Amino acid sequence: MTTTDAPTVAPPPRGRRRIGDVVFAGLAQGSGILILVILAGVAAFLIVQAWPSLSANTANFITDRSWDANVRENPAFGVGALAFGTVLAAAIALLLATPVAIGIALFIVYYAPRRLASLLGYLVDLLAAIPSVVYGLWGIGFLAPQLVPVYEGMARNLGWIPLFAGPASTSARTILTAGIVLAVMILPIITAMSRDVFHQVPQGHREAALAMGATRWEMIRLAVLPFGRSGIVGGAMLGMGRALGETMAVAMILSPSLAVSWNLLQSGNQTIAGHIALQYPEATGYGVSALIAAGLVLFAITLVVNMGARYIVARGNKES
Amino acid sequence: MSLTTAQPAGPGPGAGAPRRDLRSGSLPRYFPAALLASSAAVVAGVLLAFSSFGFVLWAVLTALSYTVIVVAASARVESGRKAVDRLVTSLVYICFALAMLPLVSVLWTVLGNGLARFDGYFLSVSMNGVLPSMDAGGAYHAIVGTLAITGMATLISVPVGVMTAVYLVEYARGRMKRTIMFFVDVMTGIPSIVAGLFVVALWIILFGPGNTNGAAGALSLAVLMIPVVVRSSEEMLRLVPQDLREASYALGVPKWRTITKVVLPTSAAGLTTGIMLAIARVIGETAPLILTAGSSAVSINWNLFDGQMMSLPVFIYSQVRMGGAVNYERAWAAALTLILVVMLLFFLARMIGRLFAPKSR
Numbered sequence: 001m002t003t004t005d006a007p008t009v010a011p012p013p014r015g016r017r018r019i020g021d022v023v024f025a026g027l028a029q030g031s032g033i034l035i036l037v038i039l040a041g042v043a044a045f046l047i048v049q050a051w052p053s054l055s056a057n058t059a060n061f062i063t064d065r066s067w068d069a070n071v072r073e074n075p076a077f078g079v080g081a082l083a084f085g086t087v088l089a090a091a092i093a094l095l096l097a098t099p100v101a102i103g104i105a106l107f108i109v110y111y112a113p114r115r116l117a118s119l120l121g122y123l124v125d126l127l128a129a130i131p132s133v134v135y136g137l138w139g140i141g142f143l144a145p146q147l148v149p150v151y152e153g154m155a156r157n158l159g160w161i162p163l164f165a166g167p168a169s170t171s172a173r174t175i176l177t178a179g180i181v182l183a184v185m186i187l188p189i190i191t192a193m194s195r196d197v198f199h200q201v202p203q204g205h206r207e208a209a210l211a212m213g214a215t216r217w218e219m220i221r222l223a224v225l226p227f228g229r230s231g232i233v234g235g236a237m238l239g240m241g242r243a244l245g246e247t248m249a250v251a252m253i254l255s256p257s258l259a260v261s262w263n264l265l266q267s268g269n270q271t272i273a274g275h276i277a278l279q280y281p282e283a284t285g286y287g288v289s290a291l292i293a294a295g296l297v298l299f300a301i302t303l304v305v306n307m308g309a310r311y312i313v314a315r316g317n318k319e320s
Numbered sequence: 321m322s323l324t325t326a327q328p329a330g331p332g333p334g335a336g337a338p339r340r341d342l343r344s345g346s347l348p349r350y351f352p353a354a355l356l357a358s359s360a361a362v363v364a365g366v367l368l369a370f371s372s373f374g375f376v377l378w379a380v381l382t383a384l385s386y387t388v389i390v391v392a393a394s395a396r397v398e399s400g401r402k403a404v405d406r407l408v409t410s411l412v413y414i415c416f417a418l419a420m421l422p423l424v425s426v427l428w429t430v431l432g433n434g435l436a437r438f439d440g441y442f443l444s445v446s447m448n449g450v451l452p453s454m455d456a457g458g459a460y461h462a463i464v465g466t467l468a469i470t471g472m473a474t475l476i477s478v479p480v481g482v483m484t485a486v487y488l489v490e491y492a493r494g495r496m497k498r499t500i501m502f503f504v505d506v507m508t509g510i511p512s513i514v515a516g517l518f519v520v521a522l523w524i525i526l527f528g529p530g531n532t533n534g535a536a537g538a539l540s541l542a543v544l545m546i547p548v549v550v551r552s553s554e555e556m557l558r559l560v561p562q563d564l565r566e567a568s569y570a571l572g573v574p575k576w577r578t579i580t581k582v583v584l585p586t587s588a589a590g591l592t593t594g595i596m597l598a599i600a601r602v603i604g605e606t607a608p609l610i611l612t613a614g615s616s617a618v619s620i621n622w623n624l625f626d627g628q629m630m631s632l633p634v635f636i637y638s639q640v641r642m643g644g645a646v647n648y649e650r651a652w653a654a655a656l657t658l659i660l661v662v663m664l665l666f667f668l669a670r671m672i673g674r675l676f677a678p679k680s681r
Contacts, residue, residue, distance in 0.1 A: 024576035028487035031480045032500045035550070038543060039503050042510065042518040049521035103415025111412050120416070122666075125597070127423050129662045131604020133633040134430060134655045137640060138422075141648070142429045184422040191419070196555075215405035238508060245511015247607035248633070252640060273513045277607050281615065288520070288529070295517040299510065306509040310502065 046296045053077075053289035061293065065258050067275075069290035070283060077290050079297050081258045085175060085269035086301065089250065090243040092179025092264070093186055098236050100183075101190035106220060108191075109198040121195065128188035136252030139181045144172040144253065151176070151265045168265040173253050176264040178271075181249045186239030193238060197231025198224055237309030244302050250274035272298045346398055352390060352406075359385045376421075383414050427659070434656030437649045443657065447630075448619040452642045459654045461620045462635035465534060466661070468624055469613060469631055470603045472538035473545055478595055480542075481549025482584075488550070489557040490579055507547035515543040516608030523612070534621070534629035537613030541602045548601060552594025556587040589673040596669030600662050606633035632658045 054061060057075055064078025108121045148170065155166030205223040214222060225232075251274040259268035270278075276291045276298075283291055363381045367373045387410040395403035442458040450457030484504070488497060519540040523531055560583050568578040584591070609615075614628030615638045621629050632654055639651040 018574045018576075020576045021574050024579065025491055028483045028491055031483035032487040032492065032496075034480055035484055035500060035507065035546060036503055038546070039507055041522070042514070042543070045518055045521035045525065046514070049524060100415045100418050103412045104419050107412045107416040111409065112416075122670075123423065124419055126663070126666065127419060128597075129600045129604075129659075129666055130423075130426055131606070131633055131655075131658055131662070133604060133606040133636045134426065134659060137636060137651060137655055138426045138429055140640075141433070141652075142425065187419055215401055217405040217408040218401065220408075241509035241511070245509075245513060247511070247513045248637065251607075252637070273511055273607065276513050276517070277610060280611055288524075292517050292521055295511075295514045299514045302509040302511060302514075303506060306506050310505060 043299070046292055046299060050289055050293035050296050053286040054293050056286060057290075062297075065260065067258055067279070067290075070285050070287040072285045075286040075290060079272060079294050081260045082270060082272040082275050082294065083297060083301065084260050085254075086244055086271040086273070086298065088262075088269060089175055089179050089182060089271050090240055092176060093182035093243040094236060094240050096180065096183035097187050097239060098190055098232075101187050101235065101239075102194055102232060104187070104191045105194035105198055106224075108195055110216065110220065110224070124188050124191050127184065128192070132185060132246060132248040133252070135181050135185055136249040139177060139249055139253045140173065143181065144177055147172040147177055147180075155265050162262055163264050165263055166265065169267050171267070173255060174265055174267050175254065175261075175269040178250045178253045179264075181253065182243045182246055185246060185249065186243050189242060190232070190235035190239045193235025194228060194232050197228040197234075200231075201227045233309060237306060240305055240309070241302050244305065245273050245298060247273040247277045251277040272301075346402070347394060351393070355390055355393075356382070356386050359389065379417070383410070383417070386410065387414075430652060430655045430659055433649070433652035434654075437653035438656050442650075442653050446618060446620050450618070452639075453644050453646060455646055457650070459632060459635055459650070459657060461617065462630040462632045462654065463657065464620055464622060465613065465617070465629040465631040466603060466633075466658075468622060469534050469537045469541060469609065469629060470599060472535065472624055473541035473602060474595070474599055476538065476542040477545040477549050477598070481546045481595075481598075482553050482591065484546075484550045485553035485557055486579060486583075488554050490575070490583070504547045504550045507543075508551060510543065510547075512540075512544055512605050513607040513611070515540045516611035518543065519608070519612045532612060532614040532628055533626060534613050534624035537609045537629060537631070538624060540608035540612050541605055544605060544608070545598050545602045548598040549595055552597065553587075553591050556590030556594060557583060559590065560586045592672045593669050596665055596672075600665050603662060603665070604633050604658060606637050609634050610637065632661070 053069060053075055056073070057077060059066065059076040059078050061078050062083075063080045064076065065081040067077045069075045069077040104124060108117055108124070112120050148168070151168035151172055151174070152166075154164050155168040158164040159166045201224050205227065206219055209219040209223045250271050254270050254274055255267060256275070256278050257268050257270045259270075261268040272294050276294055279287065280291055360378075360382045363378055363385060364373070367378055367381070387407065390410060391403050391407045394406045443463065444460050445456075445458035446461035447457040447459075448461070484500070488501060488504075492500060519536045522539075523536050564582050564586060565578055568582045569575075573581070609631050613631060613634070615630075615634050617628035617630040621627065636651045636654045636658070639647040639654065
């Protein structure tokens, strides 16, 4: 790279490049390339270490629902049930969190009293600061017992919907509880992204809407939301990524299991991440390799989600 | 708006006609506050009468009745559009309250359950030689491990992250830029447990199976931290006005001096905040540390390269897994410690951000 194809505002090229510039540019570029190397390393090392168990696997890795991997020969395991649980938990979390997060972002940017806005934003950020293991502790120690009567009520009154069919779990340690905790955990991420983009809405757009006699909601609907759509999607993407891979809260709330169930009020589902955390200490034989293979699937799922969301963001930016 | 009322009507031809208040057709300013207070009081009264007062139930019913009444009143007195506006306003406030509910609940339960065991003894004693069920022992070894591992992860990821952001904003063009930005995004989505598995796989290849130490944990945290630092730093660097760079170039300052003396100091506050948030995110990471730094260390270990290293989040998890009453007490106390550390970080982030912020005019 030469200074001549550097940015539009680069200093005029001299006859000789300064040594400081060369070194600094090299360091910066090296850091960028290092990131690519790390990422390639993640994929490569996971594949290398997953291969022994995958090639020895006697079951279909993608669809099989059993996990007999802690053996010296002929392991039989698959991530079918776990992948289902992972996607289900993340979907619940995203469904619950996204509308609330947009509301919070609107509140902080446009509704809260000016003086309080930054303090309130700080409070929401605190939600992101609480470690996942503390959420897990809170989930089993406080939230789950509170949810038992709620779930019983839902099973009684909404039981005709297959999702909420009874009888409800007596411990409330179900995929719905995990989804609620995950929703709380991803709220601040989506909020922060939405908030940032709401702050960037051109004042002219907003004032034009207000000058036309729009109410505050109409101003938001006409000027803010269209402008902020890509930011909201970007935030939801980050949140979904976190929800898909979140381990501790799920591992602490859900018990080890390999069932596939659409029933949100009964225990039975487990996620890939939770399964890895719960099984790793007991893994022997092909166990560690099989868990790395499961991690590879999780990696692939998050990759696909991220790329899809990237595409949406890019398209949204082009339109606006 | 009310500005028009400032126009004096004057003794015009319509002096005899009934003056129409511009503010008619709108609910009085005090109406929402008064309605909220009265519905809160009425709901509390009704709940107490049925002797079924619960804080959450009270809050939910108050919000519900307030929303219904204010929308109905607005639709009647004002207009449909204003009613929708008031409905959305209520919903937005409720959203914020919904977010505060878990925050307050988490902090309250951690404080309430953690204080029982949170004292100087707990913070200064390790679990070395303490049986899990004994009424003794503390989290000093876990605090040491958390500081060492997170510090090391920060040392790795801040230079790499900030320099990558500089590269993306100041140097990179075209395909290279798009590629790195894309893969930083991909890296942001790496689940923490996958980062742990990556280091496990790497360590098996480098040192053979069964070798866990703090450095492995630090590396796995760095994998998680780097993209967060890149993204936040990149955003901050982009906020630096182009004029500042141009002014510097116009004075003949080389590009790297412009970056180190103008761009980075201008965005120092934002960079610091981003880095602190990144630390706060990884300091509570548990899953990668269970896989890499081990979950059974009981003694104080400052050496990142020497065997298992306990950390606060893993300490919480392993105590919960043991399941006894004393273990839960230790877990809550450790959770309190962890939250205090994180809050301290947040506070420091704000202070540093404020101290180093460029003097604006």
